[in-house]
Amino acid sequence: MKPIIEKCSGTYETMAVQLIAQSFADDPGIVFFSPNPAKRRLHTLKLINAISGILEKFGEKYIILHKNRVIAVTMSIPPGRQISVLSMIQSGFLFIPFFLGLRTFNKVMKFIDFSWKLREDHMAGREYWHLFYLAVHPEYRRKGYGKLILSNILDHAAKDKKPVFLQTFTEEGIKFFKKNSFKTVSETIFSEKCTMRCMIRDFSISSQKTKNPERKEKKKSLNRKPAKKTNKAKK
Numbered sequence: 001m002k003p004i005i006e007k008c009s010g011t012y013e014t015m016a017v018q019l020i021a022q023s024f025a026d027d028p029g030i031v032f033f034s035p036n037p038a039k040r041r042l043h044t045l046k047l048i049n050a051i052s053g054i055l056e057k058f059g060e061k062y063i064i065l066h067k068n069r070v071i072a073v074t075m076s077i078p079p080g081r082q083i084s085v086l087s088m089i090q091s092g093f094l095f096i097p098f099f100l101g102l103r104t105f106n107k108v109m110k111f112i113d114f115s116w117k118l119r120e121d122h123m124a125g126r127e128y129w130h131l132f133y134l135a136v137h138p139e140y141r142r143k144g145y146g147k148l149i150l151s152n153i154l155d156h157a158a159k160d161k162k163p164v165f166l167q168t169f170t171e172e173g174i175k176f177f178k179k180n181s182f183k184t185v186s187e188t189i190f191s192e193k194c195t196m197r198c199m200i201r202d203f204s205i206s207s208q209k210t211k212n213p214e215r216k217e218k219k220k221s222l223n224r225k226p227a228k229k230t231n232k233a234k235k
Contacts, residue, residue, distance in 0.1 A: 002065045003065070003066060003071075003114070003145065003148065004064070004065065005064055005148070005149060005152045006063060006065070007060070007061065007062060007063075008061035008062060008070075008073065010061045012063055012065070012070055013052065013061075015063075015069070015070040016052070016061060016063055016070050016073040017045070017048050017049050017052050018045065019070055019072075019073055019135050019137060020048050020052075020073060020075070020133050020135045021041070021044045021048045021049075022135075022138075023135035023136070024044060024048070024133070025040055025041050025044045025092070026040075026134070027169055027170065028166065028169040028170070028188060028193055028194045028195075029111055029115075029169050029190070029194060029196070030043075030044050030047075031193070032107065032111060032190070032191050032193075032194050033100075033104055033107030033108050033110075033111055034100075034104060034107075042099075043099075043100055043104065043130075046096065046099045046100065047096065047100075047108065048133075050074065050093040050096055051093075051132065053093070054083055054093065055075050055076075055077065055132070056079045058077055058082070058083055059076055059077045059078070059081070059132070060075075060076050060077070060078055060153075060203060061073065061074070061075050062074050062152050062153075064145055064148065064149055065104060065150075066140070069136045069137075070137070071136065071139075071140045071145060072134075072135065072136045072137065072140065072145040072146065072148070072149040072202050073134070073135050073149070074131065074132070074133065074134045074150065074152070074153055075131075075132045075133040075151050076129055076130055076131045076153055077129070077132065078129055078156070079127035079128055079129060079160060079162045080127055092148040096108070097173040097207075111190070112192055114196070115167055115196065116166065118186065118188060118196060118198055119165065119167070119198070121186070122165065122185055122186065122198055122200065123163075123165055126163065126204075127162055128157075128162050128163045128164065128165050129153060129156065129157045129160075129162055129163070129164040129165065130164075130165050130166070131150075131164055131165070131166040132166075134146065134149065134150060136149075137202075146176060147179075147180060150180055153204075154180070154201065155209075157201070157203045158203045160203070161202060161203050161204055162203060163200050163201065163202040163203060163204055164182075164200065164201045164203070165198070165199070165200050165204075166182070166198075166199050166200075167196055167197065167198050167199070167206055168196075168197050168199065169194055169195065169196055173197075174197055174199070177199050177201075178199075178231055180201070181201050182199040182200065182201045183199060183200055183201070183202075184196070184197050184198070184199050185198050185199065185200050186198045
């Protein structure tokens with residue numbers, strides 16, 4: 001049976017958050033603000049749950065189900081939507097310091113500020129799809145599910161003629177997205193063990209290849225048949 005991509009809702013919300021938290025718990029960015037492995041799983045789950053709450057209103061969440069189990073998930077923000085302070089309050093994000101501790105929360109905010117500034121450097125003034133998370137269950141990796149669920153976002157972006165923007169810390173992530181035609185536009189060191197790569201796949205009209213008129217004219221001139229010589233009668 002061919003897997004079906006559908007919008008995430010209801011009881012699958014919790015499963016999707018748990019899958020992302022599991023997949024990103026050892027990500028260099030997460031390790032930066034929560035270096036203790038014993039606490040990191042819970043910290044990651046709390047943070048992803050808060051972000052998921054924000055994306056409930058402003059974002060798009062898609063999943064692939066197999067035997068009533070979430071095996072792949074994406075969370076993204078479509079063009080023209082912006083996260084507001086009110087949405088952060090409603091999602092419970094401002095209560096995160098009570099769960100993480102003030103010191104860890106300050107590191108989280110430092111990380112968020114860093115990533116948002118980089119995003120603005122590349123995407124300011126443009127409408128785009130922002131891919132926050134893509135995760136595949138460990139038992140189903142390298143079987144095409146990551147590419148399949150990513151294609152859903154890419155299809156939307158191609159239809160909108162808008163770029164897709166993402167940030168990643170891992171070599172595995174870079175390889176995967178490069179295989180799917182993303183280009184690395186910057187590599188910025190965040191900490192000793194964290195280098196953030198910003199990547200873009202551009203579907204905007206301005207990015208499409210245009211024909212070089214000079215080259216086209218040159219080609220025409222090469223293919224043009226020489227004019228036939230005519231002998232004019234002398235008077």
